[in-house]
Amino acid sequence: xxxxxxxxxxxxxxxxxxxxxNCTYTATGYPSLFWYVQYPGExxxxxxxxTKADDxxxxxxxEATYRKETTSFHLEKGxxxxxxxxxxxxxxxDDYKLSFGAGTTVTVRA
Amino acid sequence: NAGVTQxxxxxxxxxxxxxxxxxxxxxxxxxMYWYRQxxxxxxxxxxxxxxxxxTDKGEVPNGYNVSRLNKREFSLRLESAAPSxxxxxxxxxxxxxxxxxxxxxxxGSWLTVV
Numbered sequence: 001x002x003x004x005x006x007x008x009x010x011x012x013x014x015x016x017x018x019x020x021x022n023c024t025y026t027a028t029g030y031p032s033l034f035w036y037v038q039y040p041g042e043x044x045x046x047x048x049x050x051t052k053a054d055d056x057x058x059x060x061x062x063e064a065t066y067r068k069e070t071t072s073f074h075l076e077k078g079x080x081x082x083x084x085x086x087x088x089x090x091x092x093x094d095d096y097k098l099s100f101g102a103g104t105t106v107t108v109r110a
Numbered sequence: 111n112a113g114v115t116q117x118x119x120x121x122x123x124x125x126x127x128x129x130x131x132x133x134x135x136x137x138x139x140x141x142m143y144w145y146r147q148x149x150x151x152x153x154x155x156x157x158x159x160x161x162x163x164x165t166d167k168g169e170v171p172n173g174y175n176v177s178r179l180n181k182r183e184f185s186l187r188l189e190s191a192a193p194s195x196x197x198x199x200x201x202x203x204x205x206x207x208x209x210x211x212x213x214x215x216x217x218g219s220w221l222t223v224v
Contacts, residue, residue, distance in 0.1 A: 004152075036215075043114075043200055043215040044153070089152060097143070097168070098213055100152035 002027045006090045006101035013080055013108050021075040021104045023064075023090035031094040033057075033066050033073040038087040038103075047075075047088070080108045112136050114216035116201045122222045123191045131186040131219050133201030141204045142184035143168075143213065144176060146197040153200065159184055191223045 007022040025031065032051045036044040048057030053068035062077045073090060085108045090101040116133045123129055135142065140161045145153040145168075155168030157176040165176050173195060175187045184203075188195055201216040 032211075034212075043217040045215070046212050049212065093211070093213075097155055097158060098153075100154075102150050102152045 002031065002092055002094060002099040004090050004092055004099055004101035006088075007104055008102070010105040010107060013106070015081060015108055015110055016079045017108075019075070019077045019080045019084070019106065021088055021090070021106070023073045023075065023101060025071050025073065025090075025092050027071075027092055027094055029094045031092040033064070034091040034093065034098070035062070035064055035073070035075050036089040036091060036100075038089065040086070044089065080106075082108050082110050084108050114201055114203055114214055116199075116216040116219050118219060119217070120220045122224060123188070124224060125192060127191050128187065128189050129191065129221075130188075131199055131201070131221075132183070133185060133216060134183045135201075135203040135214070136182065137203060137205065137214065138181070139203035139205045139214075140181070141206070141211075142178065143202040143204075144174075144184070144186045145200045145202065146170065147200060147218070148197050156186065156199075188221075191221075193223045195221065196223045197221060 003026045034049045035047040037047045038044045048059040050057040050066035056065045064075045087103045089103045091098045114135045143158040144156040159165045159178040162181045199219045202213045204211045204213045
């Protein structure tokens with residue numbers, strides 16, 4: 001079956017630091033890959049997605065590239081802000097259901 | 111711009127009590143979902159409804175029932191609540207089947223079973 005493994009947290013960074021959250025997946029077929037973000041007390045919001053190999057999703061300074069050869073979809077941001085403090089979830093879909101990773105809590109300190 | 115609305119936001123139940131979580135979406139989406147979120151486990155699919163009139167089990171359906179009341183509404187029922195069902199529940203919807211579709215989430219319902 002499908003599964004997603006993402007870097008365990010928590011991750012604590014200083015403002016303007018570089019953020020990487022690793023995500024690898026196992027799937028049959030050709031899944032689409034997503035990053036969702038959950039701010040404290042809120043639901044999940046789509047951050048970015050990629051639907052085929054070598055696609056790069058980007059949004060709000062975050063980027064992730066769909067790497068089929070390494071079955072990975074690592075999330076990166078070059079300079080984080082305090083407002084980026086949240087829980088980040090990697091997810092995949094090969095039909096109409098999402099399979100999620102466990103989530104990575106990121107705290108950015110001023 | 112409501113999107114996915116779920117109620118109640120917070121609920122405390124005693125073991126053995128029943129309750130229904132309500133969910134409605136105003137985006138004319140065909141597919142709706144119920145997930146639960148537990149620490150360190152991400153989100154796990156409880157039930158989903160690919161289209162009006164159909165429902166299917168997800169990863170963790172035991173102890174739950176669902177009803178797709180119409181295209182807009184998808185409710186989740188706990189018939190006899192157990193402490194293991196203490197969790198945050200998210201309703202979600204998407205406009206189509208197939209990979210690449212974006213799923214939109216409600217704000218969550220915090221349920222505690224004592």
